[in-house]
Amino acid sequence: MSEIVKITKVSGSAVPIRGNDIDTDRIIPARYLKEVTFARMGDYPFFDERYDGSGKKKDHPFNDPEYKGAAVLFVNKNFGCGSSREHAPQSLFRFGIKVIVGESFAAIFAGNCTMMGLPAVTVGAKEIEELIKSVEENPGTEYSVDLESMTLSYGNRKIAIALPETYRIALTMGSWDSTALLRANLEQVKKTAAKLPYMSGFSS
């Protein structure tokens, strides 16, 4: 809705979160959904896995100084399952994550990411293991995700990435914030609505 921001290339160091089926309750506990804005969400990703009951830091990649400043998040399968809370990708984004690379993503989560301008791209199981190992062995490695060539590069490696084509177009043409696109057709929306019998209470 605001200015058009085309997202074609995202680069930076990476942080890995291992495990399949990591749900959005784990990414952000529900108590933080009581806040009226997303402003402070960056303080909360994986909160209960990063801090114990007394607020003491636990062992977690998001607490690890070696991964500090990471813009790329590596995850496994069905990441972001469960609740539709956009607070989950908001918390990752505001923490500093600018692209997520995983084996697969839950449907609502992937849609939420795209609409915020946070690409959630997929690679194969073998490739994600390679990537996670590469960053575990060499934290600080620079990774670059290119949505035009649809590749992820690091060192002299280049890996093919995937993203639904509609999401790729939305991100690269800068229309991931879809309200303007949708509003352009308001007259047509009214025409479609008028043809639906329930819109007039089945009056005819």
Next chain:
Amino acid sequence: MAGRTLYDKIWESHSVGILPTGQTQLFIGLHLIHEITTAPAFDMLRENGLDVAFRDRTFATVDHIVPTDLRQRPFLDKEAEDLTQALERNVEQFGVEFFGLDSMNQGIVHVIGPQLGLTQPGMTLACGDSHTSTHGAFGTLAFGIGTSQVRDVLATQTLAMDKLKVRRINIDGALGIGVYAKDVILNIIRRLGVSGGKGFAYEYGGAVIDRMNMEERMTVCNMSIEGGALVGYVNPDQTTFDYLKGRPHVPSGAAFDRAVNYWKSVASDGDAKFDDVVSYQGKDIEPTVTWGINPGQSVGISERMPKPEEFSDPEGAKKAYEHMGWQPGAPMLGTPINVAFIGSCTNGRLADLRAAAKIAKGRKVNSAVRALVVPGSAQVKKLAEQEGLHEIFTEAGFQWREAGCSMCLAMNPDKLNGREISASSSNRNFIGRQGSPQGRTLLMSPAMVAAAALNGKVVDVREYE
């Protein structure tokens, strides 16, 4: 030409056009909103000087954070009070009909939509909550959406969407005594996996689904998202029409007949082509309980907990055992519980409370168990009280509460403490879901929760039926 599915028909009639991204712009017939996922969406409207495009098709309630015991304002929890006030200001400013705490229509958003007859067959529906798939029980295409999408629906009454494939899931034959809709959907998720529905809409059918009442169908559709499917639905039939007739937002007289004709026309054709079909036998489904940390990790009550090696993802199973503290191979039967929760958009309707009350009647909750019954809506509470269900529950030792989401996600004061184990009629057994990072959740039917509450441990409800 092959017949079309309900999904195809509604998709086509609600398509506004194709967007430059290649996505379809889909008209949304009904938008339900609540306090949790909307405040930033309204802020975005204000920042951009936009209005609610179809306010007549937008309805609001408050459900997620409401206390279910002391409801006087201001709430003791200041954050809950602030968020509720934000919604109250937004619905006032934008002119959206609101079922607030003092309304007889207040309740969990997925309970009140059907109850008011707002949810109807052949409609698209969206709500900023993943359990919006509940409304699919009516033959509605119902989408759980995020906050940016809530903004889009508010501003345009449309969504940018990609078309899904359709998987038909048949439950044939009949269910045994003591086996409920909850057991059916837990079994479907166990067999197809928590991500097996990715990219699909689930169409539920077969003799077992055909015989279900609307409340049971809602329980099945509710948990579609737990199987990874964004949408789940049942084709509308006479059961659907009978449920809707006479409800406040359903037309009457000749208009009702016209509505029924339309509703019949949207059902999948007899020769509809599906992208996938799976079939299960009702007789193979037992009362089912989750042992792990996602809704796919469940067993029949007579089974033992599985070994991690039996899974395609043994590490995931090990993580579940590590959190839950059980041993692979242990029996599910006899697992101790500390808390019993009956409620939620999955199982907080009148039929659910009746099933639980039937077990609780004339018996006592185990003295070590904290047991709560939280009706899904103010209306459900009232109807249950007219039948005397509240007396059955309170005499047995259950707490009888006001309507809300409550301990399903513990955004209000109803929470697990420490390592407590909850027998819960809700939909998610994720780590920390019920308010304690160390807490543990066993998902099961409301009747199974009631039986567990009486015994202080997981038992087979069929012994009571």
